Amino acid sequence: MPASMPLLLPGPRGMRPAARADELRELLRQALESLERAVSPSSPFDPAKASHTWRVAASDYSKSTILLPALAGLRLAAPGTRLAVLGIAPSRIARQAEQGEVDMAFHISDEAPASLHRRPLFTDQYVLVGRAGHPRLKRRPTLSQFCKLDHVIVLPDGGGLHGITDTALSELGLTRRVVLSILQPMDSPPRC
Structure with a gap:
């Protein structure tokens, strides 16, 4: 059969399968089922084993x-x-x-890199933590007051002074004052 034989033909309501498409349908279904059996695990994952x-x-x-x-x-x-x-x-x-x-x-x-599969586990909220009796934290600070406070940042891959909070603030045209940056150890063993 010629390689240029069409699989779809124009029909009254869009495209319809050509005779060759009908011939291939069952062969392709069998081939896909065989491929699925070949790549599927022989038994389901059993965490106990x-x-x-x-x-x-x-x-x-x-x-x-x-x-x-x-x-x-x-x-x-x-x-x-x-x-x-x-x-x-x-x-x-x-x-x-x-x-x-x-x-x-x-x-x-x-x-997270866009090239990786991801699934959200939960959402979280940031909180502002300061010492008891801090004169600027007697009341909930405004965003402007928050930005004027001295901030500490912990970063996993650098010692920089910019984190996700700073990105969110910059989108609002604001900046905060980070006075201490702490490098989070990358491969430190977990404490037992």
Whole structure:
């Protein structure tokens, strides 16, 4: 048969399959089913029988809010698995995932590489923390008053003075005064 034989033909309400398309339909269905069987696991994943070491990149915040609370359930459901937690390096997440260095990463959605699959786990709110009796925090500060306060920032991949809060403020035409920047250790072992 000629290679240029059309699969679709114009019909009264759009396109309709040509005779060749009808001939190929069953063959393609069988081929796709065979391919699906070939790439599908022979049996479903059973966490109780798993012995995988999961490599997870996470910030200190993710370690304490997600991983630590999930650990007991993971140990119960999948006792043969192990968890290796790495410090998160946002600029390296995509490369680490592509090269199989990490299985997953817990990170904020706005800064996650677009090339990776992601799923939101929860939403969170920032709070302002200051010492008891701070003269500028007797009442809830306005945004302008907030920006005039001295700020501390903890960053996972740099010692810079700009974070996600600063990005949000700059979109409003505002800046805050960061007076201390602390570098979050990248691959420091978790404290036991």
